[in-house]
Amino acid sequence: MLRTKFSTDNTSLLHRVHCDGLLLLGLFALMAVGLVTVYSAGGQDLGLIQRQLTRLGLALAVMIAVAQVPPTAYRKLAPYFYIVGVLMLVGVLAIGVIGKGAQRWLDLVFFRFQPSEIMKLAVPMMIAWYISRFNLPPKIRHILAGFILVGIPTLLIAKQPDLGTSLLIASSGIFGLFLAGMSWRFITMVAIAASAFTPIMWFFLMQDYQKQRVLTFLNPESDPLGSGYHIIQSQIAIGSGGLEGKGWMQGTQSQLEFLPERHTDFIFAVFSEEFGLWGVLGLLAIYAFIVIRGMMIAVNAQEAFSKILAGSITLTFFVYVFVNMGMVSGILPVVGVPLPLVSYGGTSMVTLLAGFGILMSIGTQKRLLSR
């Protein structure tokens, strides 16, 4: 209904460049909120805003470019993307550059590059490509094969170590499988297996710093000046914002620098402190709007590949939002996930908007005759 209302007159120009007007509206709203909050959190530094704008412009350009490519092309390219991505991940572990204590970067002479970013799109594409080859709902063995396809890059990225990204990549793949119709019995089994796997993960797979994060999450007050500091200060910022907030640029926790990583990963705490619960509800409404719009594109897509890809990109986007808000407000452990399109900087912004480009491509480029 929404679509018919706007699409008739408003989107003629946008349609020519394969842009979805409603989605674009939601994204611009988020970017505006992001710029306003970064300006406050970054100490009113206009240079910061300039760099963020440049980055947003670049990401938008990438999005529009990606939107021009028809979904069929993505389907054909999916396996190659995936294989190149996995090879690069192996390459990172072999010859990558260490930054911030983790080996995530590949130095390609001209620029540094995180292969894990490619995988954020390559994995859902691969799963959508693989699973849509079969009649849906998929059989157990196809699901298992799908899990292997998701598992390889997930483990490679977890090994870097980059827990946040591997989590997002894993969920993007699993969302694809779920939307494809993975049976409930299997889901139950996986849930049981996962809970059995938890102790094994704790003792054999998790790095010390990751364990520390989980412990801190469980009881941040145990180390208020050390690893618990982030989460305590963040909760104080959010809580002291109250219903109405302290006002733009009036957040004492952020302006007086009690809050760490204010304009990047913890920007949600700044937003909550300055704009209060009402502001947060508004922000969540924008996110909900984008997610709903994304799911509508997915449902209305023509092919199974497009549906699954659009659905998993949209749901993964929400996972970003949920994980970031969860960690900043203390219901999830701290993993380095930015608040999408609001946090300052990050390569992730380009990948994110490239994902939306694919969504727009799916939403706007439809063949007249379905197969």
Added chain:
Amino acid sequence: MPTPRIIIKDHTAEANLFARRSVIALLVVLVMMAMVVSNLYYLQVTRFEDYRTRSNGNRIKVLPVAPNRGLIYDRNGILLAENRPVYSLEVIPEKIENLDEVIAELQALLNLDADDVEEFYQDLKRQRRFKPVSLRNRLSPEEVAIFAAHQHHFPGVSVEARLARHYIYGDALTHVLGYVAKINKRDLQKLAEAGQEANYAATYDIGKLGIEKYHEELLHGEVGYQEVEVNSQGRIIRTLDFSPPIPGKDLVLNIDIKLQLEAQRAFGGERGSVVAIDPRDGGVLALYSSPSYDPNLFVHGISSKAYNKLLNSKDRPLINRATQGQYPPASTVKPHLALIGLEEDIITPETRLYDIGKYQLKNVERVWRDHNPWGHGWVNVTKAIEVSCDIFFYDLAYKLGIDRISESMSAFGFGDYTGIDLHEEADGLMPSRGEIRALFNRAWYIGDTINIGIGQSYWTTTPVQLGQATTTLINKGRRIIPQILRGNMLDTGMVADPLKERRPLDVKNVHNWDVVLDAMYGTVNRDHGTAHKAFLRAPYISAGKSGTAQLITIAQDEKYDAKKIAEEHRDNAMYIGYAPYDKPQIAITVVVENAGHGGSEAAPIARTMMDYYFKDQVFPKHQVIESPQVSNRRSANQSGANTEVNVASTQVEPNMAITQGE
């Protein structure tokens, strides 16, 4: 049925399946959003107050602000103690990368002493890294200027200003004002016990001695608070609220600084002390203990070398001789003893004895001598005081007995604290049988009583105690407690504190005071008086009594020869005096240690001070009042009674006296 090679997709079924799954996914999304919102509701609404408090706790710091210490003025409004800004060079070790290098550079720039640097490194070990450590305590204005010009080279080093006490008159008033110095652990403990810790949270110095200590509560004031907003590094961003400190009270002392300086000049470094009291209100006009020392040294932390020099000096400058020096009162207490003799009817104004220079009790081998080896001839009580006849008072003491003397002299305040507003006060000793037994585990002998008659034996008093006893004589029994503090200086002027008095000394016959005071008048004004020479041609009429305190016992037949005796064993010269005789305005007590005769060594100091004190007053020329004894002689028949005492008759029954005394 074989599986078809080409998979035929059921698009409608797939679309339906996908739509169902999408709806489920969206529901899950909504549930997760609800989780986020409910958690935020918990943080921002349910626990809002709690987090707001913690947020304010993060950013708001309450800083104590030290009150300015009250100033101290003399009675004429001359400033005696003020607060001056001092600059110290403070280093925050945490903020400096290469500390040794920076310190070396500063040392070269400001020409710092090796001592300062050494002390800095010692302090450094004791301090936390983020707290400032002072590198040099008192920067001169030039050094402040030099550093200011180079400050940008030294991040983490700063010049801090605060107010510190300065004593304008230096060593002239040390034993009155005392001094303030850095609050130490013991002070902190005392403050904690008094519940005053918070009040001193920002205060650097505390009164350690003298008026500064005694009136600390008045001088300190009340701490103020500054509520500031700080950032996470603790840097102050802005002031939110300020409740100013209440400055300490400005005090006005009874001290007349010019008279005090006159006293210092008069002593010229000799050991001793002087106390000048206004008998009308007990105000201490001057109180000087010689030698003295510069109190300003202590304000900024005296070096242990300088302190040891003061501590170990033979002259003991740290002791306040005026209130802590305990001396035998010697002949200065003869007027007081005479009063008691008259009161107890042991003597009358006419009672006289013949002094041949010796006093002896029957069956007692020991001979007590007069300071005049040939004796004074016929003496009554007036002449006995005027010429300071020892024999008369040996006899009087013998007849009074130690118990009556002890009781009555205690009533004058001897052997007790005067209550002057200084913590540095000794109480002296007014001996009694019980006290001597308790202190020395020894019986009281009749010989002791006889020595008490001339203010010797175990009897010790402090100059201020003697001064108080003198004012009691002048005021005919009214006992005003000597006070250094006069009152508070307010914007509208000085508000004086009320007098402090003790229970007055009652006498049966008020005329007895006149007899004693007349004798003190004679001591100064009649030709044979021991202080006659010292006050020759003074424009005002004064009265007084000299004393010469023996410090060692001279063998019976030996003559006292000052030149043969080591200086520290020579007699103390003492003098009590007041003026003008008819309406006394000042009473002065002088002790000069190991100086010799009171009349010749101590009285001149009193004279100098009185001359200064009365320099602006005009007194009518006066005719010396003749001794009442002379007039009595002329009208001897009026009284008719033969009041002459036969010395020999008293000598008959010494043993009886002892038993009576017991």
